[in-house]
Amino acid sequence: MKYMMTYDMMETARNTNEWLGATARAMASYPAFSMWPNPGMAMLKAWGEVTERSFARMVAKPDWGISAVPDMDGKDHVVSIRKVVEKPFGDLIHFRCIGRHERPRKVLLVAPMSGHYATLLRKTVISLLPDCEVYITDWHNARDIPVSAGKFDIEDYTLYVMDFMRELGPDTHVIAVCQPVPLTLAATAYLAELHPEAQPRSLTLIGGPVDPEANHTEVTDFGRTVTMGQLEQSMIQRVGFKYDGVGRKVYPGLLQLASFISMNAETHSRAFTNQIIKAAKGEAGDHDKHNTFYDEYLAVMDMTAEFYLSTVERIFKAREIARNDFVVDGHKVDFGAITDVAVKIVEGEEDDISAPGQCLAALDLLTGLPDEKKASHLEPGAGHYGIFAGKSWRNNIRPLVLDFIDANSGPRGKVRLSAVT
Structure with missing residues (x-):
């Protein structure tokens, strides 16, 4: 095909x-x-x-549709979307609330590249805006990116997240949702080795496949049973003449x-x-x-073919993240290098995409991180969407995440134990 x-x-x-x-x-x-x-x-x-x-x-990129945010002063502040970093395959954008004092909580949302646009996290953004300065990774549609821009696989994704973290600085709190969870963890570990001064304060990982074998779902069963040759032949196509990315191999x-x-x-x-x-x-x-x-x-x-295929082959089949055997740009990442970034895991009890245990496996990889900087939460009765945008997120998980951020906003090495359990 x-x-x-x-x-x-x-x-x-x-x-x-x-x-x-x-x-x-x-x-x-x-x-x-x-x-x-x-x-x-x-x-x-x-x-x-x-x-x-x-x-x-099906061919329209949704608008963010966030016009204003209410503040404690009783005023509605107009929201302006500003590009902080522009790259061929994705931008780092900031939701700036005009006329409002800058919030002390700086949050980077790492959005999935799994078929839908970053606007899938619209409700997550809206829920955080009153209390945080919110930044998000805005990934581009592969069909619109010329072949001359080169490849984009999971290593490139990891390097992009690293660059965005470095741009925002060490007072950032990162929240990764679903697909980018293992790659965000890898980006943090790589940053801890190369540029420890640029590490974020905290890392909240929500429903992602760090170890797909920890608890099987239909998604993991599919990734385990299908061969890479079958995937490439049945799923990969070249972009047609209508778009700028004509000729690029993609998963449409x-x-x-x-x-x-x-x-x-x-x-x-x-x-x-x-x-x-x-x-x-x-x-x-x-x-x-x-x-x-x-x-x-x-x-x-559309996703680039190399990103989709490398995700299946390296994350699901070879379990490179789960085995602490992930290589980025020729360098083997060591998750044990993360020693002072507080990490919180959030999972949904009824999540049928990334089942409980898959994300929790991240804590076992963090051999250099003290136990008091590790935390986890299993949301009863919550499905995949609910843990980052539904009622469970709004009523239960969001307050816990904000408390976790506050507990880890002081000088490095200090943490209030009660806030991270």
Whole structure:
């Protein structure tokens, strides 16, 4: 499948479905049809609206949609997004609250590169903004990056995170969510060896596969059983002529989306059927619950082939992080080099993506870190999404993380034990 033709065929199918939806919506909206009221026309229009919107979202990068943040002074402060570091495959951005005194808590959110944009963490950002200066890694869609920009694999990802940490300085508190957890841990360890003065104050790792074999899920079973040759032949394509990254080998976002939906096909089918019925009744809204969720869920990005394949091969199959055998730029990273960065693990009891134990394995790797600087939390009844953006995050986990940050904001080597357990 490593051909531009297959990539363009998928884009053609998406574009055709978007056009069909727009055509159905426009045709059913002709005033002449109103002379003969027919529920079939209302359903056709509703189907067109939902179909057009859904297929259009697949190639649109979502907006952050964060306009202002309330403050304790009773004022709403306008949020301005500023690029701090610009790189070919991703930027470091800052959510600056205009007119507000700078918050003492400086937080770097390391967003996943796993099919969706960094805006997947929108709710996480919104929840932290009142209390923190929030920075986030904003990864770019591989289809928009020219081949001349070179490769981007898990080693490059790790080096990017290192550069972002160095830019923000040693008073930073890092929160990594899901896929980047093992690579953020590696970036911190590498930084501890090369530039110890630039290490962050604390590291909060949320639901990531440090050791995929610690507790099996469908994700880990897939990574263990499929061969690399099968993956490359079935998942990798070259970007077509429509985008700047023409010719680049990628794991296409549309192919990823098909996999996401197939895992819960019945649930998604029911959701879209119900939305069409609501639209036909005039009960659907532009920002209702369905559209708010699917505008984000359907917006997918291509990953570079080397990043996807190296993740499966080195993180899931070879377990290089779990075995403390990870090499970056020719240098073997030693997790024991982390000696004074407080580390907290957060897992969800019902997480079926990165099951309990996979992230907790990080603490066993930190042989040079005192026990009083290690902490963990297992959130009862929480799934994968809930531990960083859902009710569990808002009500239980976020306060614990902020307490952990505060406990480790003083001079290095000092920590309040009660705040990290």
